[in-house]
Amino acid sequence: MTGDYDVLILGGGGAGCSAALHLSLRASRVLLVERGLVGGQATGVNFGGVRQQGRNPAELPIARRSLEIWKRLESLVGTDAEFAKTGHLKLARDEAEEADLVAYLDVARAHGLSLLMVGRNAIHSEYPWLGPKVVAGSLAPDDGSANPRLLAPALANAARVAGAVIREQTEIIGYRRDDTGFVLESRAGEEFRAKVLLNTAGFWGGAVAAAFGEAVPIQPLSPNMLVTEPIDYFIKPNLGVVGGNVYLRQIPRGNVIIGGGYGEADPAAPWSRPLPEPTMRAVDLAVELVPALAGAHVIRSWSGIDGQMPDRIPVIGESLTTPGLFHAFGFSGHGFQLGPGIGQIMSELILDGRTETPLAAFRIDRWRNPPAGDGLDIQSASGEVR
Secondary structure: OOOEEEEEEEOOOHHHHHHHHHHHOOOOOEEEEOOOOOOOOHHHHOOOEEOOOOOOHHHHHHHHHHHHHHHOHHHHHOOOOOOEOOOEEEEEOOHHHHHHHHHHHHHHHHOOOOOEEEOOOOHHHHOOOOOOOOOEEEEEOOOEEOOHHHHHHHHHHHHHHOOOEEEOOOOEEEEEEEOOEEEEEEOOOOEEEEEEEEEOOHHHHHHHHHHOOOOOOOEEEOEEEEEEOOOOOOOOOEEEEOOOOOEEEEOOOOOEEEEEEEOEEEOOOOEEEOOHHHHHHHHHHHHHHOHHHOOOOEEEEEOOOEEEOOOOOOEEEEOOOOOOEEEEEOOOOOOOOOHHHHHHHHHHHHHHOOOOOOOHHHOOOOOOOOOOOOOOOOOOOOOOOO
């Protein structure tokens, strides 16, 4: 047997590592267990968008709260993870997409999110490098980007300093709850015990939930990502489009990061890889938006594994079958920005039994008992995966 703790956390992405930090800062004895390396899946291999614009309305209170942590990340964990407030410019390519942008202004306003509509007469004068296919845009000036590879390790290191135990390369093969609490069994034969279990295991969080009688219709998601050689720096805002079939950003040293389409994966291994056809399609779509990208060499492509829910919003909250079990998984390709805030929210649920952030839309039983009036029928206006 290896140690008794107050809280066991399964999964070392941004949400899990943030929860380990926030719980440890409140003197909880925490063990985080990660099958691979912290940040090795969805948190570490995504586009890097720190984006509020275009989210499902139910996610906006979390995104707003999480952004406040992003702003003070350096003081919290010792690095800003290259967070930069570049703005997020979402583009319309026809009248229907422009109408979608206009409709989302009311959603944003209701949640205190400032958006600036850039109409047909202004879009090309303000952004002369955009292609003729673009007809309008919506700018979220407070949104930005960060380096995905830096976030989870920084949160994990800060959690260690605060007293948490972080166990990487530790695969859990057994989950149970007995009279003393939760027991996790590793492939190496170790057992870890605690009164509380927090499930932040991404796609594999579905299997954890199912082990406690809460199966959900989760599917693996592998966004297709690529990066170009450095070129002259001229694209300051992150770019997305209505419909989400391409998104791109340029970092100051000149490389352009582009996302679009999906790769393939085997979560049982686990492994994932990008595919050539979606990569080429993403490049073509990016060049339609920014013609100056034509001829830029792609130097690397990659993918990872996330969990996608049918309504494209995560499961967040306390288990409805098992006291002491909490869930935060299934972020459907856009959990990177939310991760720091999710960890803080989960620490409140675990230690205080409540949080002021509304979570009704994320109930784990929503497919069987959908709550009324929670916005579940309103999907992200962009569909963007980041």
